[in-house]
Structure formats: C-alpha cells, structure tokens
Amino acid sequence: MEVFTLLGQGLLVAIQPGNLLFAGVGVLLGTLVGILPGISPSLTVALLLPITFKLDPTGSIIMFAGIYFGGMYGSSTTAILLNTPGEAASIATAIEGHKMAKAGRGGPALATAAIGSFVAGSIATIGICLLAPWLVEFAVQFGPWDYFALMVLAFITLSATFGDSVLRGVTSLALGLVLGLVGIDKLTGQSRLAFGVPALLDGISITTLAVGLFAMGETLYIASRFNGVQEKIEAVRGSLWMTKEDWKRSWKPWLRGIGLGFPIGALPAGGAEVPTLLSYTLERKLAVKPEEFGHGAIEGVAGPEAANNAAATGTLVPLLALGLPTSATAAMMLAGFQQYGLVPGPLLFITNADLVWGLIASFFVGNLMLLVLNLPLVGLWVKLLKVPQPWLYAGILVFAVMGTLAANPSPVELVMLVTFGIVGYLMRCWDYPVAPMIVGLILGPMAESQFRRALQISLGDELVFFKHASSAALLAIAFVALIAPLVFKNLRKFKGDDG
Amino acid sequence: MTEPEPSGPGWHALAAVAVLLFGLAVLIGFDVTGMAPSAAVGVGPTVAMKMVSGLLIILGVAHVVAAVRARAAHQGRQDHELDEVLQNRGALAWVLGGLLGMIVILQFGGGFILGSTWLFAATARAFGQPLGIKSPLIGFVLAAVVYAFFTLGLTLTLPTGPLERLLG
Numbered sequence: 001m002e003v004f005t006l007l008g009q010g011l012l013v014a015i016q017p018g019n020l021l022f023a024g025v026g027v028l029l030g031t032l033v034g035i036l037p038g039i040s041p042s043l044t045v046a047l048l049l050p051i052t053f054k055l056d057p058t059g060s061i062i063m064f065a066g067i068y069f070g071g072m073y074g075s076s077t078t079a080i081l082l083n084t085p086g087e088a089a090s091i092a093t094a095i096e097g098h099k100m101a102k103a104g105r106g107g108p109a110l111a112t113a114a115i116g117s118f119v120a121g122s123i124a125t126i127g128i129c130l131l132a133p134w135l136v137e138f139a140v141q142f143g144p145w146d147y148f149a150l151m152v153l154a155f156i157t158l159s160a161t162f163g164d165s166v167l168r169g170v171t172s173l174a175l176g177l178v179l180g181l182v183g184i185d186k187l188t189g190q191s192r193l194a195f196g197v198p199a200l201l202d203g204i205s206i207t208t209l210a211v212g213l214f215a216m217g218e219t220l221y222i223a224s225r226f227n228g229v230q231e232k233i234e235a236v237r238g239s240l241w242m243t244k245e246d247w248k249r250s251w252k253p254w255l256r257g258i259g260l261g262f263p264i265g266a267l268p269a270g271g272a273e274v275p276t277l278l279s280y281t282l283e284r285k286l287a288v289k290p291e292e293f294g295h296g297a298i299e300g301v302a303g304p305e306a307a308n309n310a311a312a313t314g315t316l317v318p319l320l321a322l323g324l325p326t327s328a329t330a331a332m333m334l335a336g337f338q339q340y341g342l343v344p345g346p347l348l349f350i351t352n353a354d355l356v357w358g359l360i361a362s363f364f365v366g367n368l369m370l371l372v373l374n375l376p377l378v379g380l381w382v383k384l385l386k387v388p389q390p391w392l393y394a395g396i397l398v399f400a401v402m403g404t405l406a407a408n409p410s411p412v413e414l415v416m417l418v419t420f421g422i423v424g425y426l427m428r429c430w431d432y433p434v435a436p437m438i439v440g441l442i443l444g445p446m447a448e449s450q451f452r453r454a455l456q457i458s459l460g461d462e463l464v465f466f467k468h469a470s471s472a473a474l475l476a477i478a479f480v481a482l483i484a485p486l487v488f489k490n491l492r493k494f495k496g497d498d499g
Numbered sequence: 500m501t502e503p504e505p506s507g508p509g510w511h512a513l514a515a516v517a518v519l520l521f522g523l524a525v526l527i528g529f530d531v532t533g534m535a536p537s538a539a540v541g542v543g544p545t546v547a548m549k550m551v552s553g554l555l556i557i558l559g560v561a562h563v564v565a566a567v568r569a570r571a572a573h574q575g576r577q578d579h580e581l582d583e584v585l586q587n588r589g590a591l592a593w594v595l596g597g598l599l600g601m602i603v604i605l606q607f608g609g610g611f612i613l614g615s616t617w618l619f620a621a622t623a624r625a626f627g628q629p630l631g632i633k634s635p636l637i638g639f640v641l642a643a644v645v646y647a648f649f650t651l652g653l654t655l656t657l658p659t660g661p662l663e664r665l666l667g
Contacts, residue, residue: 054653167565168508171516171558177551178523185544192544193530216598223590223625390628394619395641397594401601401618402611402645406655411606418598429584430508430516448547455542 003129010357014365019062022055023362026063027369030070035077035381036392037084038218041312042328042435044071046210047399049336050406057340058355062362064336068329069121069366072312073374074381076113076305081106081234082385089273089308092280096293096300101234103296107378108242112298113305114375115242116254120306121367124262124313128320128360131266132349135321139346144453145465147322149474151447154318154326156478159436166485168432175423176440179204180448187452199412206335206442208404210328212417213434215400217424219393224425226389250302253283257306265314267326279307313363320344320356323446328435331442510569511581517562524555590625597621610660615642 013019029051034044048067052060079090080097093113100109142150159169182193183203194200242250260282261275283303284293293300316333318324323345325331337344342352349356374381387395404417427434458464466472508516531545531552585591597618604614619638620630628634646663649655657663 050649050655051653054655167558167561170554171520171562174520174551174554174558175523178527178555181527181548181551188544190534190544192534192548193527195530219622220591220594223594223622224585224587226587226590226626388628390623390626390634391637393626394622394634394638397597397622398615398619398638398641398645401598401615402649402657405605405611405657406649409656409658411602414598414602414605418595418602421598422595426512426584430512432508444551451547452542460542 003133006133006353006357007129007361009354010359010361011364013058013354013358014062014361019059019358019362020365022059022063023066023366024369024373026066026068027070027366027373030067030072031074031077031370031374031377031381032070032384033067034071034074035384036074036387036396037078037082037385038222039071039075039396040214040328041068041071041075042210042332042438043214043218044068044074045329045332045336046207046214047396047403049207049332049339050403052336057342058358060340061336061355061359062366064333065359065362066366066369068312068333069117069309069363069370070374072309073114073117073370076117076308077110077378077381078385080109080113080301081382089276089304089311091273092276092304093301093308095280096297098234099294099296100298100301105296105298106234108246108298109296109301110378111242111375112246112250112302114371116250116257116302116306117309118367118371119254120258120261120309121313121370122364123258124265124310125360125363125367127262127266127310128313128317128363131317132321132360135317136346136349139322142322142346143468143471144450144457145468145471146474148447148450148454149465149471149478150322150324151443151450153474153478153481154324154443155436155440155447156481158326158439159433160482160485164431164433166482168430169436172427172432172434173436173440176209176437177444179209179437179441180444186445186449197412199408199410203445204416204441205404205407205413206331206438207407208413208417209420209441210332210335210438211400211403212420213424213427213437215396216417216421217428217434219397220421220425221428222389222393246298249288249298253279253299253303254306256282256286257303257308258310261307261310261312262314265311266317267314275307275311276304279303316363320348320359321346323348325439325442328438331438334442508569509583510566510573512584513562513566513569517559517566520555520559520562524552524559527552527555593621593625597625604660605658608660610663611646611657612639612642612662613660614658615645 014023029048030044033039033047034041039047045064045067052063055063075090076093076097078084079094080101083094083098097109097113100106155173159173160166182200184191184201191201257275257279260279264275280300280303283297283299284290287293287297287299289297312329315327315330318326319330319333323334323343325334334344342348342355401414401417404413407413424434454464455462465475527548531548534545597620600621601614601618604617605611616635616638619641620635623634623638624630646657650657
C-alpha cells in the first residue's frame with residue numbers, strides 16, 4: 001500500500017542519527033519539564049518552544065513530538081506519585097494510580113501507564129497513517145465555507161460542549177478571538193487594535209499567551225494558596241515490574257482505552273478529558289474486581305492512560321490533515337509549525353511530504369524511546385518531584401521569561417506576559433477555562449480568512465455557508481453542540497475541569 | 500491543587516467580567532470607527548471586528564443576567580469574594596514584584612542574569628524562602644547557565660547588561 005511506502009520513507013527520515021538524537025532529547029526534556037508538578041503537557045511544549053527556534057524544521061518538529069509525548073508521560077508520573085494531575089486528562093490516573101503507589105504498587109502503576117501509553121501511541125499512529133491521507137483526499141475538495149464551518153464547530157465543541165459552563169467557555173474563547181484581531185490585517189495591511197504600539201503590529205504571540213496563562217497564572221495561583229506545606233510524594237516501593245496478573249488485567253483496558261481515545265481525539269471536537277473519563281467509567285463497570293476501584297485498581301490506570309495517549313495522538317489527525325488544532329497542546333504544535341512558515345493542512349502532505357511522514361514515523365520512535373528511557377530512569381524522575389516549591393516555581397518563572405525574551409526581546413512583550421499571567425490567575429480563581437482562549441487566538445484569524453475567502457468567491461452572498469450541504473451540516477452540528485449542554489444538563493457528568 | 504475549587508464565580512466577579520466584556524466591545528468599536536473605509540473587493544477587515552464585538556456584547560449581557568441571579572441567590576449571606584481573589588496578598592505581591600522588577604531591570608539595561616536573579620529570589624520569597632544569600636545565589640547560577648546555554652549553545656539573543664558583557 002502506498003501509505004506504508006510513505007511511512008517507510010518517513011521511518012528512514014526519523015532514524016537518521018541526527019533526528020533520532022532530536023527525538024531522544026525531546027523525550028528527555030519533555031519528561032523533565034512535564035514531571036514538575038503543576039506543569040501540563042501544553043505548558044511543557046510552550047516552555048520548550050524556544051529551544052527549537054534555531055534547528056531545521058524537520059529536526060525541530062520531531063523534537064517537538066518527543067517533547068509532547070515526554071510531557072504527557074511526565075504528567076502521569078506526577079499524577080501517580082504526587083496525586084497532582086498536571087492536566088484534566090490525568091485525573092483518572094491520579095485517582096487509582098496514587099492509591100496503588102500508596103499500597104506499594106507504584107512500580108506496576110508507572111509501568112502499566114508507560115507500556116499502555118506506548119501501545120496506545122503506536123496503534124494510534126497507525127490510525128493516523130490510515131486516516132490522515134484519506135482525510136486529506138477529502139479535504140482538498142473542501143471550500144473555504146467548509147473550513148469556516150469546521151472551525152466554528154471546533155470553537156463550539158471546545159468551549160461549550162465539554163466544558164463546565166457554556167458561558168465561561170465561550171467567554172474565554174471570545175477573549176482569544178479579540179487577541180487574534182490584534183495586528184496588521186493580512187489582506188489589506190490595515191492595523192487593527194494596535195493603538196500605535198509597534199510591538200502589537202505583528203499580533204499577539206501564542207507563546208506569550210500560553211506561557212502567561214499557564215505558567216504565570218498557575219504560579220500566581222499556587223502562590224496565593226501556598227501554606228508552606230510540601231506535598232507528600234509516594235516513594236516507589238516494591239517491584240518495578242508488572243506481574244503476570246497485572247499484564248492480564250492491563251491489556252484489555254489498553255485496547256478499550258485506545259478504542260475510546262483515538263476516535264474522539266480525531267474528531268474535530270478534540271480533547272482528551274472526555275475519553276479518559278469515559279474509559280475510567282467503562283473499566284469500573286467491566287472490572288472483575290469492582291471493589292478495588294477507588295483503592296488502586298490497575299485497570300483504572302491502564303485504560304485512562306491508553307485513552308489519553310490515543311486521544312492526544314488522535315488530535316494530530318485534524319491538525320495535520322486540516323490544520324485544525326483542537327486542544328491547547330495542538331495549538332502550541334501549530335504555533336511551532338507556523339514558526340517555520342509551514343501551514344498544516346492538505347497541502348503540507350504534498351509540499352512537505354518528507355516532513356509529514358518523518359514526523360508521523362517519529363511518533364513511533366518517540367514512543368519507543370519513551371519506554372526505553374523512562375522506565376529505567378524512574379528513580380531519577382522521582383528525585384525531580386522532590387524539588388522544593390520555592391526553587392521549582394522560581395525556576396519556572398525564570399524559564400518562562402527567558403522563553404518570551406528569546407522569542408521577542410522587548411519590554412512590551414514582558415508587560416503582555418505579566419498581564420496574561422494576571423488574567424490567567426483570575427480565570428483560575430473564577431473557574432474560567434484557559435484552553436479555549438489559546439485556541440481562539442490561533443484559530444480565530446484562520447477562521448476569519450476562510451470567512452473572507454468564502455464571501456469573496458460567492459461575491460458577497462452571506463448565505464454561501466448554508467448553500468453548500470457540507471458546511472450547512474457542520475454549522476447545524478455546531479448549533480446543536482452549543483444548545484445541547486444547555487438543554488441536557490446531564491452532559492455535565494462527563495465534564496472535567498478544563499485544562 | 501488539593502483544595503476544593505469554588506463552584507464558579509460569585510456575582511462581583513461576574514459583574515466585573517461583564518464590565519470587561521463591554522469595555523472590550525467599546526474599544527473595538529472605537530478602533531473600527533478610526534479605520535479608513537476599505538475599498539477592496541469582498542469583506543473588509545472590520546467585519547470580523549464587528550462580529551467579535553457583537554459576541555462580546557451578547558456575552559456581557561449574559562454575564563449581567565448571571566450576576567443578577569447569583570446576587571439574588573446570595574442574598575443576605577456574607578461573601579468573601581475579594582478575599583478569595585486576594586488570598587495570601589504577600590505572596591502575590593512578591594511574585595508580581597519579581598516580574599515588574601525584572602521588567603524595570605531590563606529596561607535600564609541591567610541584563611538578563613541580574614533580572615532573573617531578582618525574579619528568582621522574589622518568587623522563592625513568595626513561597627516562603629527568606630531573601631537571604633541562598634536563593635539569589637541559586638538564581639544567579641541558574642540564570643548564568645541558562646544564558647550561556649541559550650546564547651552560546653543555541654545562538655538566541657537575550658538582553659545583555661554589564662554581567663553578560665563580562666561573560667563574553
């Protein structure tokens with residue numbers, strides 16, 4: 001099959017020593033940063049983005065993938081050993097994994113998370129190989145109206161359907177859209193909302209927003225709730241390895257987790273929170289020993305972890321094939337692409353086939369490396385969790401400022417960073433999700449340009465979005481997705497805190 | 500986060516957000532009026548601005564409604580909303596002071612290392628580490644290593660001051 005030839009070529013790109021090194025360094029750095037308590041995978045990617053500024057595109061994107069997977073693995077380690085989920089998708093892991101660690105079964109919990117993530121990542125990567133080219137073929141026929149409708153759908157599902165509150169989610173999105181307007185309009189060259197400040201003409205940097213909202217906001221929040229008590233870390237006691245019974249109890253949850261995670265992640269609705277919580281509920285229902293749930297059931301770690309990884313890999317399908325980021329992390333990846341002038345979407349598969357397939361192949365390599373590097377190094381990672389909070393957060397802020405300065409060395413940028421930090425703090429205090437704001441900033445301008453192209457082609461006919469069956473259907477789904485949570489309050493059962 | 504989260508914002512917060520949303524809508528409207536009318540074919544750059552400000556106004560109204568409801572529900576009860584946001588003021592002030600101090604230091608040409616040392620020490624102070632010799636020292640070493648790695652290793656540009664020039 002053609003796909004596998006392409007993938008084979010991609011593997012050849014990925015296993016070039018240089019790229020292998022990038023993948024390995026990415027995995028290590030990603031784990032290193034992701035394991036620090038309170039740092040989510042998307043923040044890991046945001047903080048490490050500047051490191052890849054000067055590398056060549058293929059190498060840096062491959063390193064990026066490594067950082068992403070490493071960050072996710074680090075986040076689940078923290079969830080298991082510290083009971084501090086770095087992101088909403090790790091909540092289920094924290095529930096059961098931490099109990100296992102307390103009972104002296106931290107080793108098997110980490111192992112089932114790592115191996116489950118590996119299996120899920122690998123199978124989901126095959127899923128990308130099969131799905132993405134098909135979607136690309138489909139997507140080349142998309143008109144601007146379809147893209148616009150798809151983006152509206154992504155906006156709605158991300159901000160309204162799966163969140164805690166429709167109002168707060170959409171508000172966060174709207175703030176992101178406002179920020180997306182700032183700068184020079186690409187079609188006419190007129191400046192918008194820049195108010196004569198030269199630094200604003202280039203628009204708001206997504207890195208600055210993400211680092212401000214996540215790193216600064218989180219640090220301010222933790223500082224304001226700081227009571228001088230260091231959280232307790234569970235030592236990894238007993239055997240690191242999974243017993244035969246552990247394997248027997250893990251493999252089915254892994255596969256079910258993948259079955260839930262990949263399709264939901266690949267939908268233009270995205271997010272890993274829903275599949276992980278669904279997987280947790282499902283495993284609880286199917287468990288042979290349901291009484292163990294809540295006291296450290298290995299199924300409750302295996303399933304959600306596999307679902308999380310499969311969903312995260314699944315979000316790369318819309319990102320690569322349509323250029324549509326459906327999670328904060330995917331938005332950061334898109335920012336990474338844009339830094340090299342690469343526009344993900346159907347065309348990228350044609351113009352930069354090497355890069356795309358090299359990237360997809362490096363997911364395999366990255367996942368394998370994660371397994372090989374991280375299980376033996378678990379002792380080292382545990383030590384990292386013991387970094388006292390004053391040093392930890394002080395270090396995070398220094399890195400955050402460094403990243404911003406490296407991207408754009410101007411005081412205005414730092415003032416923006418601090419402002420976004422305060423906004424992020426208030427959003428945490430008042431329970432507004434921050435992810436929609438980031439997606440709004442990056443997707444808003446894209447949606448606008450599709451909107452304008454559509455109207456240009458239709459010679460100003462506003463009904464163009466409803467005259468094509470595909471875009472009309474997508475908009476109808478979006479409308480239902482907006483109304484549904486208001487009508488069925490029961491949907492809230494599935495909600496997690498937005499990460 | 501180990502503490503239970505409050506279940507959504509109180510009415511003061513909702514009202515504040517409503518004001519912010521209306522303010523942003525007005526700001527965008529103000530900017531739109533200042534822009535030259537576009538002669539280009541198709542949709543000009545102001546259409547999206549109008550759409551977004553329309554969305555802001557809708558959300559603002561929804562926040563006002565939510566605030567009125569929340570207020571009615573809270574009637575007669577003591578609320579601690581401001582305390583909630585300004586919990587542990589000292590720590591918040593130290594972190595923000597660290598960041599503002601860094602901006603000032605950079606503005607006056609103090610350089611990345613000096614600024615980061617201050618930021619590090621001030622943040623550590625917010626988390627209960629006294630401003631002694633230890634935290635500035637760790638901050639200084641960290642900043643110097645980061646500076647060396649990113650400028651020499653990755654050829655990125657970070658703000659320079661007297662210390663950075665010494666390093667070469």
